[in-house]
Amino acid sequence: MDSISRRRFLEQSLLTAMAGVASVEVARTEPLVARRRVAANDKVRIAIIGMHGRGLDHIKGYLGLADVEIVALCDVDSAVVPFALDMIDKKGMPKPKVFQDIRELLAMKELDAVSIATPNHWHSLAAIWAMQHGKDVYVEKPISHNVSEGRRTVETARKLNRICQAGTQSRSHKACRDAMEYVHSGKIGKVTLSRGLCYKPRNSIGKVTGPQMPPSSVNYDLWLGPAPQKPVERRQFHYDWHWQWDYGNGDLGNQGIHQMDIARWGLGKEGLPNSVLSLGGRFGYVDDGQTPNTELSFFDYGDSHLIFEVRGLKTDGLEGIKIGNIVYGTEGYVAFSADYGKASAFDNSHVKMMDFSGGGDHFANFIGAVHSRKASDLHGEILEGHLSSALCHLGNISYRLGTPQPFNEKTKAFGDDKDAYETLGRFEQHLTDNGIKLAETKYMLGTRLKFDSRSERFRGNSQANALLTREYRKGFEVPEKV
Numbered sequence: 112m113d114s115i116s117r118r119r120f121l122e123q124s125l126l127t128a129m130a131g132v133a134s135v136e137v138a139r140t141e142p143l144v145a146r147r148r149v150a151a152n153d154k155v156r157i158a159i160i161g162m163h164g165r166g167l168d169h170i171k172g173y174l175g176l177a178d179v180e181i182v183a184l185c186d187v188d189s190a191v192v193p194f195a196l197d198m199i200d201k202k203g204m205p206k207p208k209v210f211q212d213i214r215e216l217l218a219m220k221e222l223d224a225v226s227i228a229t230p231n232h233w234h235s236l237a238a239i240w241a242m243q244h245g246k247d248v249y250v251e252k253p254i255s256h257n258v259s260e261g262r263r264t265v266e267t268a269r270k271l272n273r274i275c276q277a278g279t280q281s282r283s284h285k286a287c288r289d290a291m292e293y294v295h296s297g298k299i300g301k302v303t304l305s306r307g308l309c310y311k312p313r314n315s316i317g318k319v320t321g322p323q324m325p326p327s328s329v330n331y332d333l334w335l336g337p338a339p340q341k342p343v344e345r346r347q348f349h350y351d352w353h354w355q356w357d358y359g360n361g362d363l364g365n366q367g368i369h370q371m372d373i374a375r376w377g378l379g380k381e382g383l384p385n386s387v388l389s390l391g392g393r394f395g396y397v398d399d400g401q402t403p404n405t406e407l408s409f410f411d412y413g414d415s416h417l418i419f420e421v422r423g424l425k426t427d428g429l430e431g432i433k434i435g436n437i438v439y440g441t442e443g444y445v446a447f448s449a450d451y452g453k454a455s456a457f458d459n460s461h462v463k464m465m466d467f468s469g470g471g472d473h474f475a476n477f478i479g480a481v482h483s484r485k486a487s488d489l490h491g492e493i494l495e496g497h498l499s500s501a502l503c504h505l506g507n508i509s510y511r512l513g514t515p516q517p518f519n520e521k522t523k524a525f526g527d528d529k530d531a532y533e534t535l536g537r538f539e540q541h542l543t544d545n546g547i548k549l550a551e552t553k554y555m556l557g558t559r560l561k562f563d564s565r566s567e568r569f570r571g572n573s574q575a576n577a578l579l580t581r582e583y584r585k586g587f588e589v590p591e592k593v
Contacts, residue, residue: 158183166228190328253500277496285469290454299440307370354400361402377438382564408506509557518549
């Protein structure tokens with residue numbers, strides 16, 4: 112069979128398979144459902160949505176809490192369910208109900224909360240639907256696939272008085288909380304720069320020659336949900352969606368969202384920046400990935416700045432840190448480790464002033480707030496998750512609207528920002544160290560976008576504003592209003 116015939120055969124087979132699952136009746140989310148009051152001595156009845164990878168950590172976390180009962184599991188891939196059931200059985204817990212369709216799960220009356228570990232493009236819709244059905248929500252990072260739906264998730268939690276926790280677990284670690292109290296109390300002076308580092312090598316995901324069939328165990332229509340109806344165009348169905356724009360947000364919104372959250376936390380800012388500028392590219396290989404594997408994002412808050420660095424090729428750390436954060440003040444700085452359980456404060460002479468240590472349980476914090484009904488008890492309340500996720504989205508929007516630029520012409524995009532030029536210099540050296548010939552290579556230089564934090568809209572840029580949301584498939588629309 113020639114390549115063109117094979118491609119048409121796969122496309123037709125895929126469309127036929129999708130047509131078979133597209134007939135599932137779309138459940139309406141109204142009327143809104145009142146929730147059960149969980150008494151102090153009641154167990155919180157929870158469902159885990161998404162069990163490939165991070166969802167198994169959710170199961171493990173809740174199995175360790177005496178006041179929680181996992182009553183249901185939901186995943187569009189039936190092949191991942193047996194391992195999850197085995198985990199629960201080995202703990203001697205009752206067998207939970209199993210669902211493939213989230214809409215059927217949310218109709219359960221014997222359910223108080225859900226814990227969402229789906230791909231990114233499902234996070235906001237799953238959270239909103241759950242809250243509309245009277246459930247409290249723990250939703251993984253980033254809490255949204257785009258800025259607009261993140262804000263709508265916050266509004267839903269507010270209007271329906273739901274408990275909604277963002278899955279940035281560093282917020283519950285004692286080391287991070289104590290270090291932030293140190294920073295915000297002025298011990299390092301006025302904070303001028305907060306830097307996030309995501310130096311996490313990522314191999315090529317390979318390149319397919321045409322549309323691929325999803326695994327036979329996957330209900331592909333449900334997997335797509337809000338995303339466009341397109342064939343699979345990657346070799347590994349699970350996980351590699353992170354590097355395709357329809358479903359993921361690159362490493363800036365994958366591993367990077369953790370460090371972005373800490374970086375914004377360090378600045379002590381409640382809103383979003385005045386402007387954003389990103390640059391980068393996918394260097395070192397050609398594959399089906401669309402997102403940059405090397406990316407710099409610069410956020411201007413007026414009196415302070417946030418710089419975020421993503422490196423997907425082999426690299427050394429900055430001051431010994433590969434994944435972590437450095438918050439700089441006028442009188443010193445604080446460095447945060449990758450495991451969130453350690454941080455250290457230094458003066459401007461690099462003399463260590465104090466160490467911070469200690470972990471935490473983000474799942475337990477969520478369950479505690481479900482009992483108390485106080486959103487203020489949450490360490491990662493949904494608004495915090497929205498703002499940090501939005502920073503990742505803003506950085507990616509600038510990048511996606513960029514234009515190719517040669518490395519042999521120095522950019523003037525940073526004005527007189529010395530920190531930005533220093534960061535760019537290390538970016539170039541990193542690529543050179545990985546065998547990238549800069550004289551023969553171009554990078555994407557994003558548009559500097561001015562942003563109105565109050566309206567959460569870009570100023571005078573319709574292209575950028577269009578990327579604040581997406582066009583949703585019928586039946587999987589993120590509601591405009593509750």
